[in-house]
Amino acid sequence: xxxxxQSPSALSASVGDRVTIxxxxxxxxxxxxxxxxxKPGKAPNLLISKAxxxxxxxxxxxxxxxxxxxxxxxxxxxxxxxFATYYCQHYNGxxxxxxxxxxxxxx
Amino acid sequence: xxxxxxxxxxxxxxxxxxxxxxxxxxxxxxDFVMTWVRQAPGQGLEWMGxxxxxxxxxxxxxxFQGRVTMTADTSTGTAYMELTSLTSDDTAVYYCARGxxxxxxxxxxxxxxxxxx
Numbered sequence: 001x002x003x004x005x006q007s008p009s010a011l012s013a014s015v016g017d018r019v020t021i022x023x024x025x026x027x028x029x030x031x032x033x034x035x036x037x038x039k040p041g042k043a044p045n046l047l048i049s050k051a052x053x054x055x056x057x058x059x060x061x062x063x064x065x066x067x068x069x070x071x072x073x074x075x076x077x078x079x080x081x082x083f084a085t086y087y088c089q090h091y092n093g094x095x096x097x098x099x100x101x102x103x104x105x106x107x
Numbered sequence: 108x109x110x111x112x113x114x115x116x117x118x119x120x121x122x123x124x125x126x127x128x129x130x131x132x133x134x135x136x137x138d139f140v141m142t143w144v145r146q147a148p149g150q151g152l153e154w155m156g157x158x159x160x161x162x163x164x165x166x167x168x169x170x171f172q173g174r175v176t177m178t179a180d181t182s183t184g185t186a187y188m189e190l191t192s193l194t195s196d197d198t199a200v201y202y203c204a205r206g207x208x209x210x211x212x213x214x215x216x217x218x219x220x221x222x223x224x
Contacts (some may be wrong), residue, residue: 001169010207032209034210034211036152036211037214038152043202043204043214043215043216043217044144044152044202044204044211044213044214045186045214046210047210049208049210049212051183052202055212087151087152089152089154089210089211091207091208091209091210094166094168095154095156095166095169096142096157097154098151098153098154099145100151101151101152
């Protein structure tokens with residue numbers, strides 16, 4: 001199975017900060033990677049697919065990059081609505097697996 | 108618009124089974140995969156498997172193989188996930204999600220399954 005490891009597991013930041021979350025795969029997954037945002041008590045929301053393709057309706061302050069085994073999710077200028085938990089997920093073969101999550105909270 | 112409506116919360120005894128449903132609205136059910144993901148309290152997301160609405164092909168996560176059954180009724184656009192031999196470790200919110208090229212673009216609201224004696 002491909003293991004997905006996110007870092008950091010938790011992050012405190014302020015409104016307006018630039019934030020980067022890293023996701024590493026245990027083997028190459030090309031660009032078959034998605035990012036999700038989840039708020040407490042809610043279902044996850046797809047932000048990015050194929051490592052860097054922003055979903056319709058997702059603000060442009062979110063961006064994704066990477067290929068192979070290392071990927072990043074960047075929020076260019078944190079807004080109050082962005083404080084949430086973020087997950088990466090690969091879809092290069094089965095089983096699909098998620099990273100353990102990165103909880104982003106207010107400093 | 109696309110909407111996934113899941114069945115309500117369940118309380119189950121250890122050793123029993125649970126069956127969760129997920130009815131799809133707003134798209135052609137047979138064009139997509141329906142995936143199941145669970146989340147234990149305070150924990151991360153765990154992929155359980157998925158079933159193709161087109162041809163019924165199923166992929167299960169090895170962890171659940173032999174204990175989970177996913178089915179789909181194309182006449183009603185409803186997917187089902189049954190999990191047997193429940194233990195307290197199966198207490199979680201269970202989500203269905205539409206698989207679009209194998210990422211998940213629409214999610215149900217979640218179904219809380221509590222396993223307790």
